[in-house]
Amino acid sequence: MSFTELELIEIAHTALGSYLLDVNEVSLINNEYNATFKVTAADSTNYALRININSPRSAENIRAEVAWVKFLENVDGILTPRPIANRSGKFVTTVTHAHSGRELNCILYSWLDGEEVGDEPTLEQLHALGQAMARMHASSKDFVLPSDAALPSFQDPFWETEDFLLSDKSKLDSGEKDLISAAFKKIISRTDALYSRENPQIIHADLHGWNMKWHNNQLSIFDFDDSGIGLPIQDIATALYYLDTPEQDEAMLNGYTSVRQLPPHTKADLEMLLIHRRLMLLNYLYETKNQEHQEMIPTYLEETLRRLRVFLDS
Template sequence: MNNQFFERTQSDQIASLTVTAHEVLKLYGVLEAEVECINYEFNATFAVTTDSAQKYALRININSTRVRADICAEIEWAQYLYRIPEVYVPAPIANLHDDYVTSIAHSDSGRLLNCVLYTWLEGDVIGDEPSMEQLHLIGRTIATLHQSTEKFQLSPNAQLPIFKDLLWGTEDYLFGPKSQLSDKDRSVLHEAAVQIMKFTDELYENSSAQIIHADLHGWNMMCHEGLIYIFDFDDCGYGLLAQDIAVALYYLDTPEQESALLEGYRSVRALPIYSDNAMKALLLQRRLMLLNYLCETNNQEHKQMLPKYLDQSLERASRFLTDVRG
């Protein structure tokens, strides 16, 4: 593995991965195409326009720790959801070998990268400022997604993690040997983490796990002709519906926004059972997962966010501990 690749500028990294994207597309029979990087955070996503004006989205897993069996599970679930009325998702595309996961050597990073190709979604990314109407629709969409997936089963060739642990299977940069936190900061966050796991364990004792998206926010949703489209399934796994809802709520700013989303959900099905403190725990867990990501990421832009994000996380952890102690 060549870690020097991740020390290069983001534009240099994107240029290298764009070359790789063209190589990957040849394995799908796409020899001539315009390729543009539209997102480079955790992984690299490219908009692909062929010479016949067909459009696709190509994702190259440059930072993901997901193995082939995980990605196969993502593909199986996306294929299943694509056939469900009132659930709108892109369709996975097979390569010339009839495989939905394409692996390619990337010499600059020294990594074997897994790639997936999806149909293109029209519309506008919802982003950070959803309207109240959109939030109601998002709630309905999440509820329909949950309802449709209750009995879905993966094939023996696919696997997904179960989200029972604090960091959902990712390497621990908060409390493990690679932690760079001060003893004081680590102590506050660890005390909060203990409480988070207490509530999580209680939720798992009283609820059944199923496949959840696990990354439902406005940058993974699009609105087109009054419909909500969901994409970016690479974080999916077995979890609780309350965990999926908590992720969606985490990115909202006001109680009114939260109410709009939850009312939309309730218009389709009842909310899962959770206490106010349990939801606070799940919301803080999301915060700690993102903090952990900032501690380990190779993304230079994201690394710069860490000091401020850590301070805010400590404040939230302290408030949470005050709330749960009564």
Template sequence: MTVYADLTEPEQVALLQAVAARALPAFGLDGGDVTPVLHAYNSTFRVELDGASWALRILVGSKATTQHIAAQQAWQLSLAAEAGVVPVPLPTIDGAWWTGVASEGFGRTAIVTVASWLDGDAIVGDLDAGLARSLGATMARMHVHAETWTVPEDATLPVFDDVLFGDVDALADVPGLAPGDRKVLRLARERAQATLSELHARGGVRPLHADLHAGNLLRSADGLQVLDFDDAGLGVPALDVAIARFYADAPEVHEALAEGYASIAPLPDATDAELHALAAGRQLLLANDLLSSTTASLRADARGYLDTAVRRLAAWLQSGVFTRRLD
């Protein structure tokens, strides 16, 4: 039998769509129509039944444990009750936050979660200054909420004190990588890690979304809606800011993000140079993720993306400014 990682993207989606259909009874959604929405790091499907819709997610590339899922869902519930701008998790009929579906084609038991469907408008392209200002305010509200929210006793969240978020280092031994490129990756990781460790030593760790970018946001009449808590973990607030800056890569957008944040709460304790170092850490994490991915489209792009990452990191090591916009 062909292993999952060697299937084409349509074959992977078809296999996971069948897994999604088998998961429906566990959530009381028997007979729902399952439609693919996004197949990337994880795989998302829309489930429609009796005029209502839900978002069903299969954890494909996620490293989240079931205890992490319990914490993610509990935080979403708390945020939804307070602000109403995040999906509301749907428990199984047995009261669990996930179900497992054994799949020979997938190669392991697939972990499946379900949440309410949000009807906001997708954001096309990068954030502009107006949206960045809204994101800054939304992020600050989440950070203020997280400061006093407590992870349930039967749940845990990963601690983001490592640049690669504790993942296996796939960057250390990439076949065919030039010695100079290996040196760039090593030096970049050392410098980014030193900054992250320094910020953690200052304290203030709390739950973070850790993936706030345009693809995880919807525009609605009530403001921005936030999706995808799969990367949530415990970290310093500056990390969320730096991750958003990585994707919204323009000085005026960075300024707007800070303005929006400051309209709600004091900005995180981090210098601009430290935020650039954390953005470089994000670059290392993404390159590492692609190298270890089983998703067909991501695997195809992994090696080329690594070369791009090396160029960006080399420029940061030289200038102290991380940007994805290289000449």
């Protein structure tokens, strides 16, 4: 179900009652996949409250996210928000929406200064992204989740999300499903080969310009809601998917290699991972209740099918 802005603000105030905060103002700043609020306390300190209104993430998933973000706080060269515990000392606050009976998981973070990088990152910002990503990969290769936390495996073709492309819930015709099924067979085979050569680890899995801020020539990273257990090359490919030019790709990859070597991979591996990302986003479009995103389906599907034909012929 979708929520009105008034309902979301009421839910936010209910959640904030669980924190040791004297709240002065609550503003809805994002209402797409999840709802995000800017919260200003009486002492003028700002916070970011996220309410998972669409995300299927469990409390165990969010505890894993928090544990990793807290770990990254101590890694040089990586700037992230700080998770804020509630009155009970817990980082996940669950609120029940009275009208629907739904339980909504909420998390409060410190506020990051600066502007979102957005769709037009500079080469300097992309170089910084590559460096930050490399530091995350290097520092987290042996990171162990707490016993009360869990994350999805990205070896799974749908990253352990619900399948809206090939299952009984699919709205695609038989020809479209056959093409997507053939692509997934190729993707699964090559992904399994990558996993046989490299140990999986925790990765962000959604590093694009709307999950980054730029302030005083420094990059900060937020929105760890999609993090999971995968391969660094999957993280790299996901970030590359959102770039438009070879110069942008080069800037990000040069930033990465200034810190550590790229994971072993072939050009075909990277092309496969880019196609996989597009299929994951197509699956999301069929899953989401966001009307603006749903309206993208016809054009996005047509281009996806074109790319799949090229991918399968290569």
